[in-house]
Amino acid sequence: MNRRHLLGALAVALPLPALAQPRPWPSQPIRVIIPFAAGVTDTLGRLVTIEMGRRLGQSFVAENRPGAGGNIGAEACARAAPDGNTICMGTISSHAINPAIMARMPYDNLRDFAPITQLSHQPNALVINNDVPARNLAEFIALVKARPGFYSYATSGVGTSTHLAGESFAQLVGAEVVHVPYRGSGGVMTSVMSGETPMSFDNLSSVLQLAREGRIRLIGVGAKERIAAAPDVPAIAEALPGFESLSWHGLFAPANTPPAIVARLHAEAVAALREPALAARLTELGFTLVGSSPDEFRAFIAAETRRWGDVARRANLRVE
Numbered sequence: 268m269n270r271r272h273l274l275g276a277l278a279v280a281l282p283l284p285a286l287a288q289p290r291p292w293p294s295q296p297i298r299v300i301i302p303f304a305a306g307v308t309d310t311l312g313r314l315v316t317i318e319m320g321r322r323l324g325q326s327f328v329a330e331n332r333p334g335a336g337g338n339i340g341a342e343a344c345a346r347a348a349p350d351g352n353t354i355c356m357g358t359i360s361s362h363a364i365n366p367a368i369m370a371r372m373p374y375d376n377l378r379d380f381a382p383i384t385q386l387s388h389q390p391n392a393l394v395i396n397n398d399v400p401a402r403n404l405a406e407f408i409a410l411v412k413a414r415p416g417f418y419s420y421a422t423s424g425v426g427t428s429t430h431l432a433g434e435s436f437a438q439l440v441g442a443e444v445v446h447v448p449y450r451g452s453g454g455v456m457t458s459v460m461s462g463e464t465p466m467s468f469d470n471l472s473s474v475l476q477l478a479r480e481g482r483i484r485l486i487g488v489g490a491k492e493r494i495a496a497a498p499d500v501p502a503i504a505e506a507l508p509g510f511e512s513l514s515w516h517g518l519f520a521p522a523n524t525p526p527a528i529v530a531r532l533h534a535e536a537v538a539a540l541r542e543p544a545l546a547a548r549l550t551e552l553g554f555t556l557v558g559s560s561p562d563e564f565r566a567f568i569a570a571e572t573r574r575w576g577d578v579a580r581r582a583n584l585r586v587e
Contacts (some may be wrong), residue, residue: 285560292351292528293325298346300355304333304553306452307389307470307566310556311516312356315386318539319532336426337361338471345379349521350530354383356517359428359575362568365577368426369586376572380519381529382564384536387554390489390517391432392471393503396462399483404487404506407466412442415473419445420466421454424502427587431575432468434510436583439507459483472553473498491514515557515571517564533561 273559275465286547297320301312309331317325332340337360344355357380366376374380391402400406409419422429425448437444447464452473458464460482467474471488478485487503488494488511503510518536537558540546546556559567579585 292531293323294350296326296328297323298347299327299329300353300354301329301331301342301563302333302337302344302356302358302361304331307472307514308358308516310552311386311549314545314549315518315536315539317546317563318542322535322538323531329406334364335371336424338365339367341376341380342373344519345374345521347521349381349523349525349576351520351524351532354518354520354532357423357517359513359515359571360426362519363519364421364426364428366484366574366577367572368579368584371587377470377565377569379522380560381522381524382568383518383529383532384561385515385517385557385559385564385567386536386540387424388513389471389548389553389555390494391429391468391512391514392485392497392500393466393468393487394456394459394474394478394483394485395466396464397461397482398462399465400486402502404503407486408440408452408506410469411440411444414444417466418443418466419447421447421449421455421458421467422469424448424450428512428514429468429470430579431584435510435512435533435578436503438466438505438578439510445531446572456483468512470553475553476572485565490555494553494555495548529561 289402299312299316301309303309313329320327332343337358340355341357343360346574362376363564366372396529401410420433430446433444433446455467455469456477459467474485477483485500490502491504492502540556540558549556
């Protein structure tokens, strides 16, 4: 037998797995794209994926890709190879509000992602400057009704969940309030504390400590009911039935990521949320932990897109 025939015979004799043995996943650090700079999404994403990495025996490397209300980072995730080595954080902005209000989107929020799990939600909270002549939510609503267009509210930008919270509030009150967008969340609380703007909607975790210190007045939360982190603060829905504004976060993989990998990521994310020390820390920060299934999360995103699209249409809000 000549050399060519001998090599051919050996190749046929070898079992296929010996010729091309795939490396088990995860075989390298997993990239986590966070579509915002330092803040709530970044903190949550890092804390959860650190615990996931401990459980998987493989590190998760956070990569901040901020801009366009989360669209830049989300697009990078959608275009990444669907091999389980890239996942991303997604929020109500990147995966529900932006598709409802933006004329052009660089991705489809349902088609281009494999949802892993909704990690958490937290209410957006209504806070006012200490000099506003209202001691509680009912008195403040009366002020807004009495002076339509007089009161303004600061948020971290156009099209954010806090912007839509203000629009929903105005629609239910039946009086105009003026939106004052800032570039990011840094200047929002400074504006309210100084009185430059008398009110704001912001994530509860961003305002809770300031309210506890007496630097602003927390008068309502956007959950359907009062929450454990601020039990003395009424739900806005107590005065305005139907009001709800939750800022939520979840994990996504690119579409077509193998179902077995998505299932493993889901299992480890849920286990991380149930780790007692991490769960206690996140709850203290004002998060309500979720851990939904991928199918539940997909249905939730579709419902949120419809809901905030309705609010945006009533407000004639469209971002070109």
